[in-house]
Amino acid sequence: MKTVLVVGASRGLGLEFVRQYAAAGWRVLAGLRHPASTDLPAAITTHAIDVCNLASIDAVAEALQHELDHLVISAGALGVKNLGFETPDPEDFDRVMRTNVLGTIALIEQLAPRMAAGGTIAVLSSRMGSIGDADSPFALLYRCSKAAVNMVVKCAASAYADSGLRIVALYPGWVRTEMGGPDAPLLPPESVTGMRRVIDDADAFPSGGFFSYRGDPLPW
């Protein structure tokens, strides 16, 4: 049985990953901040992970009973969506950068040794993190954090190349979740089905790449 750990599994895209992998017969581990308040089925093992609390990541890495075939990092924070080029509130800056950047680095570093041979780490990034695509300062802080996440993915892919670990950045599309909002055209099942196809196809979507849920390569 293959094993996946989804971090940020309480709602949105992370929850949809949990549902789809469970339906596909995987052993599913769900990392979320408040396991006690989840109503996930009992077959899904929950782990308390707050990606801003590095000790919680260390504890999960130690507690894992199975090697991971896939690690999906879906936890993310949007912060205040400024319209123009404005200095972010420093507290918001710390929260968004710690969640999206520091948390992703720590998850990859601590969990890479717990990955099975040929395993894949999928990091949910955003098209808003693409410098090549940037055409507006809208949500500047979030854009900067996701641009940094993209760099984390490139550096991790290079750091773990010799161990055969594959690390990719994924853009889920604009999806109707709490973060995506009610006007988003895409629903989580379609986005996650597409991302799972990319995650499963190591030949078509190699380590160190940035791909949309449809499998299109994106500019960094």
Ligand SMILES: NC(=O)c1ccc[n+]([C@@H]2O[C@H](COP(=O)([O-])OP(=O)(O)OC[C@H]3O[C@@H](n4cnc5c(N)ncnc54)[C@H](OP(=O)(O)O)[C@@H]3O)[C@@H](O)[C@H]2O)c1
């Ligand atoms: N939706 C979109 O249109 C869209 C587009 C591009 C990229 N993305 C990316 O896709 C990922 C998932 O987004 P989403 O739409 O599912 O967002 P969402 O509905 O807002 O869900 C965010 C998830 O992240 C978790 N989270 C936040 N801070 C955390 C922390 N410190 N530790 C652990 N978990 C934490 C939340 O848990 P709590 O319930 O505990 O808060 C929740 O499970 C994010 O990385 C996002 O940037 C989304």
